[in-house]
Amino acid sequence: MPPAIRPVLAIHGGAGTVPRETMTAEREDAFHAGLRQALRAGHAVLKDGGAALDAVTKAVMALEDDPLFNAGRGAVFTADGKIEMDAAVMDGRDRRAGAVAGICGPRHPVLAARAVMEQTDHVLLAGPGARRFCRQAGLEHRPLSWFRTEFRWRALQEELERRRLGLADDGDEARKHGTVGAVACDARGNLAAVTSTGGMTAKMPGRVGDSPLPGAGTWADDASCAVSATGHGEFFIRCAVGHEVASRIRWLKQTLDDAANAVVMEELAAIGGSGGLIAVDPGGHVTMPFNCAGMYRGFVAADGSLHTAIYREPFRLERV
Amino acid sequence: MPPAIRPVLAIHGGAGTVPRETMTAEREDAFHAGLRQALRAGHAVLKDGGAALDAVTKAVMALEDDPLFNAGRGAVFTADGKIEMDAAVMDGRDRRAGAVAGICGPRHPVLAARAVMEQTDHVLLAGPGARRFCRQAGLEHRPLSWFRTEFRWRALQEELERRRLGLADDGDEARKHGTVGAVACDARGNLAAVTSTGGMTAKMPGRVGDSPLPGAGTWADDASCAVSATGHGEFFIRCAVGHEVASRIRWLKQTLDDAANAVVMEELAAIGGSGGLIAVDPGGHVTMPFNCAGMYRGFVAADGSLHTAIYREPFRLERV
Numbered sequence: 035m036p037p038a039i040r041p042v043l044a045i046h047g048g049a050g051t052v053p054r055e056t057m058t059a060e061r062e063d064a065f066h067a068g069l070r071q072a073l074r075a076g077h078a079v080l081k082d083g084g085a086a087l088d089a090v091t092k093a094v095m096a097l098e099d100d101p102l103f104n105a106g107r108g109a110v111f112t113a114d115g116k117i118e119m120d121a122a123v124m125d126g127r128d129r130r131a132g133a134v135a136g137i138c139g140p141r142h143p144v145l146a147a148r149a150v151m152e153q154t155d156h157v158l159l160a161g162p163g164a165r166r167f168c169r170q171a172g173l174e175h176r177p178l179s180w181f182r183t184e185f186r187w188r189a190l191q192e193e194l195e196r197r198r199l200g201l202a203d204d205g206d207e208a209r210k211h212g213t214v215g216a217v218a219c220d221a222r223g224n225l226a227a228v229t230s231t232g233g234m235t236a237k238m239p240g241r242v243g244d245s246p247l248p249g250a251g252t253w254a255d256d257a258s259c260a261v262s263a264t265g266h267g268e269f270f271i272r273c274a275v276g277h278e279v280a281s282r283i284r285w286l287k288q289t290l291d292d293a294a295n296a297v298v299m300e301e302l303a304a305i306g307g308s309g310g311l312i313a314v315d316p317g318g319h320v321t322m323p324f325n326c327a328g329m330y331r332g333f334v335a336a337d338g339s340l341h342t343a344i345y346r347e348p349f350r351l352e353r354v
Numbered sequence: 355m356p357p358a359i360r361p362v363l364a365i366h367g368g369a370g371t372v373p374r375e376t377m378t379a380e381r382e383d384a385f386h387a388g389l390r391q392a393l394r395a396g397h398a399v400l401k402d403g404g405a406a407l408d409a410v411t412k413a414v415m416a417l418e419d420d421p422l423f424n425a426g427r428g429a430v431f432t433a434d435g436k437i438e439m440d441a442a443v444m445d446g447r448d449r450r451a452g453a454v455a456g457i458c459g460p461r462h463p464v465l466a467a468r469a470v471m472e473q474t475d476h477v478l479l480a481g482p483g484a485r486r487f488c489r490q491a492g493l494e495h496r497p498l499s500w501f502r503t504e505f506r507w508r509a510l511q512e513e514l515e516r517r518r519l520g521l522a523d524d525g526d527e528a529r530k531h532g533t534v535g536a537v538a539c540d541a542r543g544n545l546a547a548v549t550s551t552g553g554m555t556a557k558m559p560g561r562v563g564d565s566p567l568p569g570a571g572t573w574a575d576d577a578s579c580a581v582s583a584t585g586h587g588e589f590f591i592r593c594a595v596g597h598e599v600a601s602r603i604r605w606l607k608q609t610l611d612d613a614a615n616a617v618v619m620e621e622l623a624a625i626g627g628s629g630g631l632i633a634v635d636p637g638g639h640v641t642m643p644f645n646c647a648g649m650y651r652g653f654v655a656a657d658g659s660l661h662t663a664i665y666r667e668p669f670r671l672e673r674v
Contacts (some may be wrong), residue, residue: 035612044488083385093382104376113629118483126623128592129625130419130592131592135480135562136480136481136483152384153572155588156557156558156561156588157562157587157588157591157592158562158563158591159558159560159561159562160455160480160481160562161480161481161559162454162481162482162559163438163456163480163558163559163560163561164560165560166559166560167560181403199606201503212492230439233448234594237476238476238477238479238483238487239483239486240454240480240482240483240484240485240486240487241476241478241479241483242478242479242480243478247478247567247569247570248570248591248592248594249567249569249570249591249594249597250567250568250569253594266447267477268475268476271451271477271478271568271569272449272450272451272477272568273449274568274573274594274597276567277569277594277601278597278601279599279600281597281598281605282605284601285602285605286602287607303367305371305449307435
């Protein structure tokens with residue numbers, strides 16, 4: 035973990051990693067490279083004195099463009115072979131928030147979430163109404179072929195086959211937990227959070243997870259912390275994960291680290307909710323707990339050094 | 355407020371009442387009668403030793419059938435003249451939850467929310483996927499004509515005309531806040547909450563408010579309280595109202611009354627969020643704060659007496 039010096043940016047590319055035994059060195063390197071690229075994109079904003087809100091947006095745009103991660107390009111498929119993406123953004127300065135659910139079209143779902151926040155009186159738009167808004171908002175759109183990856187399509191077929199055969203869940207966390215997110219504390223101590231996802235492979239059409247729900251998968255409040263979660267979303271909603279971390283800081287006076295660990299290791303674990311989260315506080319502290327095998331994650335410290343990791347392992351460090 | 359004796363049931367028919375100066379005695383009586391009918395429906399479950407979950411469901415079914423309230427029959431219209439209803443249910447025993455957003459078809463949206471909780475692995479379904487699930491779940495459906503009321507249609511035309519003319523918001527809270535909800539504590543001390551709504555008149559298609567979001571408009575946890583909120587939903591989401599009341603009880607050790615009042619009178623008011631909420635705790639305490647002119651509301655005490663009110667006024671009491 036970095037010292038408490040701001041500005042700081044942390045990102046995740048999902049809890050629920052490829053099982054270590056099936057991970058190749060090349061693939062592992064590719065994940066680290068993808069994480070570093072997103073960290074650089076976000077840090078470029080922060081080091082020029084930019085706002086946390088813009089930094090998390092840029093970082094997540096990079097992750098959405100990277101087909102390795104389940105958001106934007108490379109999003110997973112629903113049970114009926116469609117792609118339905120969710121995203122949320124929250125600004126810790128005034129807790130303004132914007133979110134979309136069930137969209138497919140905008141290259142960057144995070145920008146759709148920001149457009150809801152900045153151009154409407156609403157917080158959350160879902161389904162056809164959300165898609166229509168995205169077109170009217172002038173967001174860059176891409177055809178389905180741009181989002182579609184053979185890897186995710188095969189994962190859907192395998193999951194549907196598993197269900198047809200009535201086989202037990204194989205416990206593959208990668209199928210359930212794919213998400214990307216970013217949290218940042220800028221030089222002024224302002225916080226922001228973004229989460230973006232394709233959701234769960236073979237999810238029921240219309241299913242909305244925790245990612246686009248402020249208080250659940252995404253939360254930012256300068257009075258406490260910014261949180262982006264990743265995991266089995268239904269359990270995260272039932273724990274109000276993002277807001278619960280903030281509440282423990284505000285009312286129980288826990289540190290960021292203690293609060294986040296209690297939620298992930300105790301509260302979520304108690305109801306069987308696997309996954310993790312990343313969080314920052316106004317002092318620039320960062321925490322990244324997860325209760326499963328791995329979580330694609332990274333942070334960039336105030337000196338610009340990039341730290342990335344996947345499993346329970348030392349961070350790979352790239353100096354500036 | 356009733357003494358802390360359980361079982362207890364509280365309901366609301368929305369904050370954002372008809373302005374007192376335009377309310378007729380007949381109309382006022384009709385609202386009280388509608389509230390009492392819902393209280394009786396829920397209390398019938400509780401007095402026979404039934405579960406809080408079933409009591410809040412029955413109470414809200416009655417409110418959904420009553421065209422006076424903005425949920426189910428009598429729901430408001432979106433900007434493009436459709437009806438899109440949202441509902442959520444949460445069981446305080448294990449914080450299981452179910453919710454739907456953007457549906458029109460099931461006579462009782464609350465039963466759609468329960469079906470999501472009881473028949474799927476998901477918490478929230480939205481839009482066409484949610485509607486398809488409702489049909490497959492065998493829920494009783496009604497045609498649009500059943501939900502449509504002339505009163506709500508006129509309200510839409512007036513709002514659209516107001517926007518066409520570029521007039522300032524007239525501050526009519528009734529247009530923004532219509533919602534119904536119920537919270538209960540049963541004889542065993544188990545809690546449950548339901549919220550159901552047509553949303554805001556002339557809302558953007560696809561807009562999802564706080565009602566179907568666990569942690570925002572709806573929350574239930576036997577460790578703290580059950581909450582159903584009503585008000586300008588976007589602000590309620592940004593305050594995570596339901597979970598914030600619970601957090602203040604759990605971590606700040608506030609009473610139910612103090613916690614609910616702080617959220618409604620201080621936190622919501624601080625960002626301009628008008629509305630209110632109803633809440634119960636495992637001891638059977640009830641609270642019903644609101645920061646606007648009125649809130650259709652009522653509770654039934656353990657002795658079966660029915661208490662209903664609209665404005666800041668003494669409760670009307672109907673003894674058993």
